[in-house]
Amino acid sequence: MGTIAVLGAGKIGEALLSGLLQGGRDAGELLFTERHPERSAELTGRYGVRAVEVAEAAEAADVLVVAVKPQDIEPVLTELAPLVGPSSLVVSLCAGLPTALYERRLPEGTPVVRVMPNTPMVVNEAMSAISPGKYATADHLKVVEEMLACVGKVVEVPETHQDAVTALSGSGPAYFFFLVEAMIDAGILLGLPRAVAEQLIVQSAVGAAKMLAEGTEHPVILRENVTSPAGTTINAIRELEKHGVRAALLAAIEAARDRSVQLGKAHEQD
Numbered sequence: 001m002g003t004i005a006v007l008g009a010g011k012i013g014e015a016l017l018s019g020l021l022q023g024g025r026d027a028g029e030l031l032f033t034e035r036h037p038e039r040s041a042e043l044t045g046r047y048g049v050r051a052v053e054v055a056e057a058a059e060a061a062d063v064l065v066v067a068v069k070p071q072d073i074e075p076v077l078t079e080l081a082p083l084v085g086p087s088s089l090v091v092s093l094c095a096g097l098p099t100a101l102y103e104r105r106l107p108e109g110t111p112v113v114r115v116m117p118n119t120p121m122v123v124n125e126a127m128s129a130i131s132p133g134k135y136a137t138a139d140h141l142k143v144v145e146e147m148l149a150c151v152g153k154v155v156e157v158p159e160t161h162q163d164a165v166t167a168l169s170g171s172g173p174a175y176f177f178f179l180v181e182a183m184i185d186a187g188i189l190l191g192l193p194r195a196v197a198e199q200l201i202v203q204s205a206v207g208a209a210k211m212l213a214e215g216t217e218h219p220v221i222l223r224e225n226v227t228s229p230a231g232t233t234i235n236a237i238r239e240l241e242k243h244g245v246r247a248a249l250l251a252a253i254e255a256a257r258d259r260s261v262q263l264g265k266a267h268e269q270d
């Protein structure tokens with residue numbers, strides 16, 4: 001895999017550096033770029049990874065991982081353009097940005113792989129979906145897959161599915177956090193101390209996630225197994241259906257997909 005440079009070590013960039021180190025990568029094989037010297041010093045202190053300028057990153061790294069916010073991509077592309085080419089590998093973690101944008105702005109033949117990761121990367125439980133750009137080969141994909149396998153699970157999807165992936169697993173952890181927050185509030189409503197409500201819900205979420213991840217039963221069966229005739233759960237399910245929670249989720253994820261499409265369109269004319 002060689003040296004990996006993370007351009008923009010914010011939440012996701014830091015999670016990747018940390019996951020790669022935990023996965024056995026040497027700090028000497030990792031680099032990052034940042035805008036603020038204090039942030040660079042903080043990260044170097046925490047992980048022993050060196051902060052560099054983009055030029056040094058492009059020179060030294062075999063893989064350049066772009067992890068800035070989509071709205072900050074322009075200056076990064078301008079800086080990268082004279083520094084990369086067909087022998088580089090550019091990996092974009094930016095929501096909504098198509099590989100075609102990079103291919104237009106970087107020298108012809110520069111391989112680009114688009115990735116949609118998510119924040120559970122910080123606990124090595126990321127879900128990342130990868131898609132090759134037009135110059136990325138199976139070998140490039142393998143390099144990216146190996147890198148991301150250090151921090152979670154990886155799936156390959158056609159790039160046309162990336163907006164849907166962004167809405168589902170990119171933003172997905174936020175929906176679970178929102179649900180947990182609301183369920184803790186319900187515990188408060190029922191008179192439980194907050195700490196107890198939190199423990200009950202968080203451990204239930206961990207247990208349910210483990211059962212789902214085992215994959216031996218479909219989620220519908222798992223839910224039915226907790227739903228006894230005339231029991232408590234079916235009364236709760238009736239309220240969830242009455243309040244349109246299923247429809248709300250469909251609409252919410254569709255709205256997230258639309259926003260991802262919009263972020264990509266903002267760069268179509270560049």
Ligand SMILES: NC(=O)c1ccc[n+]([C@@H]2O[C@H](COP(=O)([O-])OP(=O)(O)OC[C@H]3O[C@@H](n4cnc5c(N)ncnc54)[C@H](OP(=O)(O)O)[C@@H]3O)[C@@H](O)[C@H]2O)c1
Binds near residue numbers: 034076117118170
């Ligand atoms: N967070 C998520 O859940 C998530 C999930 C999937 C994908 N992503 C994608 O991951 C990317 C990063 O998201 P994030 O949440 O990690 O954002 P973030 O915390 O804001 O991190 C971006 C970092 O890049 C730095 N930066 C901006 N322009 C730079 C430049 N020209 N050179 C060097 N550093 C630069 C920023 O510095 P400043 O502080 O100065 O702005 C910031 O530290 C986004 O494109 C997002 O779509 C995020």
